[in-house]
Amino acid sequence: MLDDKDEALILALERDARASVVALAREIGLSRSATQERLGRLQRGGAIAGFTVVRGRADGRTRLAAWLMIRHARGGTCARSVVPLKRIPEVKAVQSLAGDPDLLVQVSAADAADLNRIAEAVRALPGIGEVTTHVVLTDHLRRP
Structure with missing residues (x-):
C-alpha cells in the first residue's frame, strides 16, 4: 500500500524522472537516505516499473x-x-x-x-x- 510520501515521490518522478535523489528528498520532505530506500522499495514492489525517455520532435525526425x-x-x-x-x-x-x-x-x-x-x-x-x-x-x- 502506498502512503502519501510514496505518492509524492512517484508524482515528482513523473514530472522529472532525471531528478537527483537529493532534489527528490527535498521535494517530498524526507532525508536522502529515506528517499533512496523508498525509491528502491517502490521499484522492487513494482509501483515504479522503470524510467523512460519520451522522444521529442527536436531530433528533426517525425514518426x-x-x-x-x-x-x-x-x-x-x-x-x-x-x-x-x-x-x-x-x-x-x-x-x-x-x-x-x-x-x-x-x-x-x-x-x-x-x-x-x-x-x-x-x-x-x-x-x-x-x-x-x-x-x-x-x-x-x-x-x-
Whole structure:
C-alpha cells in the first residue's frame, strides 16, 4: 500500500524522472537516505516499473503513430498474441480490451510504407484475425 510520501515521490518522478535523489528528498520532505530506500522499495514492489525517455520532435525526425485494433481468429487468445507482438520493435504498447476488438496495439512507424509493413507483419502472426489501422493525426495530450 502506498502512503502519501510514496505518492509524492512517484508524482515528482513523473514530472522529472532525471531528478537527483537529493532534489527528490527535498521535494517530498524526507532525508536522502529515506528517499533512496523508498525509491528502491517502490521499484522492487513494482509501483515504479522503470524510467523512460519520451522522444521529442527536436531530433528533426517525425514518426507516424498509429493504433492497430486486433480481433483474434478462431482459437486466438490475448496470451498467445502478446508474445510475438512484443518481438516487433515498432510496437510500443499492447492492451487487452473488454469487448470488441480484442487487442489495442500502439505502433510507431517511419512513414506510411513502414506502417503498412508493420501492419502486415502483425496480420501474419498466428491467431490474428482482423487488423484495423488508425493513424494518429494530432497528439492533443500525452502524459507519462
